[in-house]
Amino acid sequence: MTGSADVIGQPLFAVVLEDMEHQTLQADSRSPALELLAQVSALDLPIKDIGLPGGMNGH
Structure with a gap:
C-alpha cells in the first residue's frame, strides 16, 4: 500500500496488514x-x- 491509497471506509486491520x-x-x-x-x-x-449484509454472518 502506498501513502496515496484511499483508506476511508476500509477496515483498520486491512490497512495495517x-x-x-x-x-x-x-x-x-x-x-x-x-x-x-x-x-x-x-x-x-x-x-x-x-454481521455481513446480505443475510450471511460469521457464525
Whole structure:
C-alpha cells in the first residue's frame, strides 16, 4: 500500500496488514465474498465479520 491509497471506509486491520506488505481480499457482502473464496486456492488468515449484509454472518 502506498501513502496515496484511499483508506476511508476500509477496515483498520486491512490497512495495517497492507502496510506490513500483506495482500488482503475484502468483500462488503455475501455474494462478492463467496466469489472471492471461489477464486483462491488457500488463505493464510481468514478474518470474517460477524454481521455481513446480505443475510450471511460469521457464525
